[in-house]
Every structure is written in structure tokens, then in C-alpha cells.
Amino acid sequence: MTEVLVSVIIPAYNYAETLPRAVNSVIAQLSEAQAELLVIDDGSTDATPQVLAQLQAEHAGGFRALRKPNGGLSSVRNRGIEEARGQYLIFLDADDEMAPGALAAVTQHITSHPETRLVIGGHWSVFADGRRVEHEVKPLPATPRGRVRGYLLDKTVTLSNGACAMHRDVFGPGNYPEHLRNVEDIPVFAQVLARFPCTVLPKPLALIYKHGDSMRHDLRQSLAAGVGMVDEVFSPVRMPQELQDLRQAFMAQRCLSLFRDCYSAGDYANAKVFYAQAIRTDLRSITRWSYTRKAIRLLFK
Numbered sequence: 001m002t003e004v005l006v007s008v009i010i011p012a013y014n015y016a017e018t019l020p021r022a023v024n025s026v027i028a029q030l031s032e033a034q035a036e037l038l039v040i041d042d043g044s045t046d047a048t049p050q051v052l053a054q055l056q057a058e059h060a061g062g063f064r065a066l067r068k069p070n071g072g073l074s075s076v077r078n079r080g081i082e083e084a085r086g087q088y089l090i091f092l093d094a095d096d097e098m099a100p101g102a103l104a105a106v107t108q109h110i111t112s113h114p115e116t117r118l119v120i121g122g123h124w125s126v127f128a129d130g131r132r133v134e135h136e137v138k139p140l141p142a143t144p145r146g147r148v149r150g151y152l153l154d155k156t157v158t159l160s161n162g163a164c165a166m167h168r169d170v171f172g173p174g175n176y177p178e179h180l181r182n183v184e185d186i187p188v189f190a191q192v193l194a195r196f197p198c199t200v201l202p203k204p205l206a207l208i209y210k211h212g213d214s215m216r217h218d219l220r221q222s223l224a225a226g227v228g229m230v231d232e233v234f235s236p237v238r239m240p241q242e243l244q245d246l247r248q249a250f251m252a253q254r255c256l257s258l259f260r261d262c263y264s265a266g267d268y269a270n271a272k273v274f275y276a277q278a279i280r281t282d283l284r285s286i287t288r289w290s291y292t293r294k295a296i297r298l299l300f301k
Helices: 019-027 048-058 073-083 102-112 144-154 185-195 219-225 228-233 241-265 268-281 283-287 289-298
Strands: 006-012 035-041 064-067 088-091 118-126 132-135 164-167 198-209
Touching: 006 019, 006 073, 006 102, 019 035, 019 048, 035 048, 035 073, 048 064, 064 073, 073 088, 088 102, 102 118, 102 198, 132 198, 144 185, 144 241, 185 228, 219 241, 228 241, 241 268, 241 283, 241 289, 268 283, 268 289, 283 289
Parallel strands: 006 035, 006 088, 035 064, 118 198
Antiparallel strands: 088 164, 118 132, 118 164
């Protein structure tokens, strides 16, 4: 059997309509690289099982599929880590698409940079009106502190699932936290940037489709994750001791993010709570004018 270098894992939960696009975008590239495709149905209640069966009939032996009880995105990704045969893993969402030539580019990059444990590529954002915007990958800061700060605080380091490949070694400190139903990738990306060699691949690797009903726009799930996700990001097993001093600033940033989400959703009571908590955590939050302007408007609501 040919050694598998890259495993593409597609978590699927009630995305029967878009799943064929995601699957076919990967299938078309498997012959160009030492790669495999694994689709995991997380207990879908729509036509996903039937769509998967049809796709397997069309691509006999072309990819593996399995079904598990619903457990959320983290549980699917963790199952993918267990089931995948590749050394590097790409998690492609079922409503997104792998960019043409991405697998070959990733394989060549890994061959040229065997020390890398995280390959960060660019991506295209695709909007409902068909408009596309390319997001080029920027050079990485040279130090773990610079990378973590750029990702968590300064927003100069951007990572998107489907547009990066992670070596399975990076999950040693911790897998995806299954108690989080969104923002579950932040603790993992942060630990990789803090602890492992990372490289950039200046090529779009995925087409990320933007839509308002994605998990990140689910206020209920955001509130469930709350500020507790900060504890997960800065868990001692994930974040080295020398970077723990970034925790306070990230807590304030998380409070401001929850304030913005609640404000946008019209949940003004919770918005006030989170803005006040951000100020108590770090008084410098008041200088974040885009948030402060909303907080001032909140006084009149």
C-alpha cells in the first residue's frame, strides 16, 4: 500500500446539499499526491447518509466514510485524528471546497520543509452573491511569542481550517476540546503556534464559503463557550509557561468579542456584562474605539 502523507478529513453534519462539492474537489486531486480522503458523518438528520452512499458509488474505493453519533465538531475532528492514515491532516468543512492544485502544493511544500508541523496557506472567501476575495498568507513572526500574540491578540496571523495542514504530532499536548461547540479550533491552533515549527505556503488552498448560519454566527454556542475557552487556550498543557502572561490581554479580547456578538444580536443585557468585564480585566480595552463606540450607543438603548 502506498504510504499516505496527507489525510483530508471532512466532518459532515446536515450539509447534504454542499457535501458533493467538497468531496469532488478533493477526489479530483488525490491522484496528484500521497493523500486520502475521509468523510465522517456526525449523526446527520438530513440526507447526508444517502448523499455519501451515492458519492461512494460514483467513486468506488475513492474515499472512506464512516458515521458516528452526533457529538459536535470537536468530536468529529478527534475521531478523524484516530482514523486517518496520513502524517499531516487537513480538516475541510463540508460546505467549503479544496482549491485546485492544493494537495500537490502541500505535498511539495512538506517535502521541501520536512521539519514543519503546521503549513499555513491562503484561501478565497466566497460570498453568497458570488463575489470572491483572496486572502494571501502573511510571513510568520519568527518567535513563538510573536506567533501566538499575532494569532490571539493582534490578528496578524490568520488560520482557516481547510487552508492549513497539521502534523499529527501537534495534537500531543491536546486534541480538540469536546466541551466547546464553537471556537474549538482556537486552543489547538494556539498550542501549535506556541510549541511547533510552522511554515507558510503562499498559495490559496481552499475556498471558504461565507454564510450567516455558520457555527461562528451562533450566539447560543458562543455564549456556551463564554470566557471559559480562555482557560482551555491557556491550559498549562497547551500553552508554555513563558507565554502565560498573554492570558489577561486575551481574556479582555474574548470579553470584547462576546460583547460585539451580543450587541450585534440585540442581546444588550449580556453585551453590557461583557463590556464591563473587559474593562475590569484590562482598562486598556477602553481604547479599542470600535468597541467603545458601540458601548456608548448601548447607553441609549
